Amino acid sequence: MAERALSFGAVAEAYERYRPGYPAELAEKVLDYAGAPVAGALEIGAGTGKATRLFAGRGIAVTATDPDPAMLAELRKHLPADVETRRGALEDLRPDRRYGLVYSAAALHWTDPAGRWPRIAALLAPGGVFASIGGPIGPADPVVRKAVDDAQAPFLESAEVPSPDGTPPENALQWPGTELEQSELFADVRQVVVQERMTFSADELIGLFSTVSVYRVLPDSVREQVFSRIRQVLPETVDMVADHTAHLARRR
Template identity: 85%
Template sequence: MAERALSFGAVARAYERYRPGYPAELAERVLDYAGAPVRTALEIGAGTGKATRLFAGRGIAVTATDPDPAMLAELREHLPAEVETREGALEDLRPDRQYGLVYSAAALHWTDPAGRWPRIAALLAPGGVFASFGGPARLADPVVRQAFEEAQAPEVESAEVPSPDGTPPENEMQWPGAELEKSGLFADVRQFVVPQRLTLSADEFVGLLSTISAYLILPIPVREQVFRRIRQVLPETVELDAGHTVHLARRR
């Protein structure tokens, strides 16, 4: 997992180009849940700032953190100067201040489970909100998806990151919801899905794949061979189901 977590910096520009942004509805629902104005936020694993835009664009003072300097450098190119950045993983952060919102977009699974929730709680003001959101972008057409999966095998069995706590996909409460409830540090845990549908060209879809850790850790010749096979089975445009599973909780 550590190798995958630190694989993105080499493709920071492609990450910014091909990774989709987040829908406005997602930020609206997080802030509605907060129930009061949120003035400060800390982002865990900000990457190139796809989710930073959601909250900084609403007048919130966001501190964006990421362990990869190349990802933060790309973020700084695209976001206002008032967005503060800090290089470091969650485990490196010190609770020298507290925030009204701490959130992580498609990055929480890269954090160390040992002490994860006490660390996050320490960064939140009492009553502050924690939000985690993300999800895989899956090909919507089952026939295209089957051809895609066959084309990437056997080098890539699945590009999705498995549930960090082993929660089966059929469970009603997905990770990290149950962990939040069990921690004793958070209340009012909620889970819901914000839908998102995308239409990409086949080349854009392969570009998206080029930013996913399961492919990045392959040797370059193998990766290129896999991408060639995938491109050959794709129609000129593909539809993606890219809905985001959101978990919200409030610090006790």
């Protein structure tokens, strides 16, 4: 997992180009849940700033953190100078101040489960909000999905990141909500989903796949072969669906 977690910096520009952003409705749901104005927020695993834009654009002073300097360098190209950046994984951060909001988008599963929740709680003011945003994105058409799975099957069992706590996909409450509910540090756990549809060209979809960790850690020659096989089964345009799931909790 550590190799996959640190595999993105080499494709930071492609990450920014091909990874879709997040819908404004997600930020609205987080801030509605907060129930009061949020002055400052800390972001865990900011990457190139896809989710940073959600909150910095609403007048919140965001401190964006990431362990990869190449990702932070790309973030700085696209965000105002008043967005503070700090290099470091969650495990490196020290609670020199407490925030009204701590959030992570498509990055929490890369953090060390040992001490994860005490570390996050230490960064939050009492009553402050934690938000984890994530969820799968893939072809909306099951026929296209299966064609992609079949094309890559000789090289990969799955491109998905498994649930960190083993929660099966049919459970109503998914991870990290499952862990938050069990933590004595958090209360009022909620799970909300915002579905988004978009259309990619076949080449754009291959570009997106080039930023996904399971492909990044393949040897270059194997990765090229996988992408060639996938490209052959794709239509010229691919309707995509993303289920953005936000897990929300309040610091006791």
